[in-house]
Amino acid sequence: MPGPSSRVRSPWLLAVLLAALAVGVQALLVPLFAAPAAHLAPRDLPVAVAGPAPAAAELAGRLAAARPGAFAVTTLPDGAAADRALRDREVYAAFVVGPDGVALHTAPAASPTVAALLTEASAELSGDRPVPVVAAVPADPDDPRGAGFAAGFLPLALTSMLAGALLVLLVARRGARLLGLLGYGVLAGLVGAAVLHGWLGVLTGSGWLEAGAIGLFALAAASTVAGLGALLGGPGVGLGALLVFLVGNPLSAVSAAPELLPQPWGTLGQFLPVGAGGTLLRSAAFFDGAGGARALAVLAGYAVVGLALVLAGRFRSGGDAEPAPERGRRAKVTV
Known part of the structure; x- marks a missing residue:
């Protein structure tokens, strides 16, 4: 058995290791977020x-x-x-x-x-x-610098990431998870378009096109987190958050343009959910859908793969989802 001295030292050692881990993550995240913004310049x-x-x-x-x-x-x-x-x-x-x-x-x-x-x-x-x-194609007069568009898109990414994590961690049954993801996508699209278009006035296109773009992005982001979580458990949720937000957000160029970011990061960002979602929503809101085909395909791919992983994944939150009577009958047969 460990002596009293080791029991005293271990919490101190754990605290130091956690602090060092946090600083290491910070050292990676600061340049990831700051470097693209600090080196904006046209590239092709x-x-x-x-x-x-x-x-x-x-x-x-x-x-x-x-x-x-x-x-x-x-x-x-x-x-x-x-x-x-x-x-x-x-x-x-x-x-x-x-x-x-x-x-x-x-x-x-x-x-x-x-x-x-x-x-x-x-x-x-x-x-x-x-x-x-x-x-020739002006910005919304209520948002001439695009700040409202970019700031309004960030909560969509955060809530979608959170919805996917909660559904996989708190809901045990696969069918219920699928229903939750699909319902979230529909509601997020309708409410997001109502807020950004009707309330804040930072979008000027067809409300239905905008709702479809927001809903598909929300479904793609949430199902990516949920699908990886269903496949890998807690680490999968972390990997999904990394793709959707920690890496996807700074490379998305939602407030600028992918051709202004250092390459290949600007191009890579358009193949992640946030970058593709921002591009698709701009196309829907200001260009009647023009220029959004690739973003539509990217988001649809994330949504389909994520939902398939939710259906195939074995991870169960809170243990086995099998009903208690069935477990009892199996226990009696075993005895």
Whole structure:
């Protein structure tokens, strides 16, 4: 048996180890959250140059020379084609060459951060002369900088993570877990759209499209946590929280754009639930669904796999879910 001295030392040792573990986690999380935000810059950012071929080619060359690697430039014949590309979420902005010079057409709804950044870049290209700016797809007038959209999306991720964890830890039966996840997805979509669109006014699209996007994201995030928990128990819940929030949130670019993050992190974030959810909701709220196909497929994949893991997982909260009478009958047969 351990002596009195070892019993006295063990709580102190445990406290030191827990403190060191917390500091280690902090050392990993701080750069994970801060580094992407501190290094925002365009990296192959899709933009268009529209106008007569010689002038458009000359301006595209100037863009590439001014910021190598910053822009992925598409040339288009005129401003109307540029605006169509903006509404289809094919580009973030277009430099339109006309008889009076260059005008910048933007889509602040896709990313107010990118629109502001390109407005500054256009002044550099024009020798600090004012460049007319046309918002082809404007942001919500009540949320011109997109802060409300980004801040409103974070609670959706947190509550979805919590819902998945609670369902797998407190509900024993698989069917009840599935019902809870599906019900949560439907209610989260309806309530989320009602709050963000009807109450706060930070969304401007079809309420049903917005509810569908929020509901699918909520189901995908919650079922990911619940599915991994059903498969692996407590560690699975932790892994799900890591994917959905601790890694997914800083790489989501909900408040910026994935092309502004260091690569490959910006691309990776779009294959995690929060990044895909933010992209899909923007498409539903401001672009009538355009540009949301990949995000829709990603979220549907997480939802299907998560629900399948819930159905296949053997983890039981609170012990065996088998009814007590059945256990009693088996005990008698064994005796």
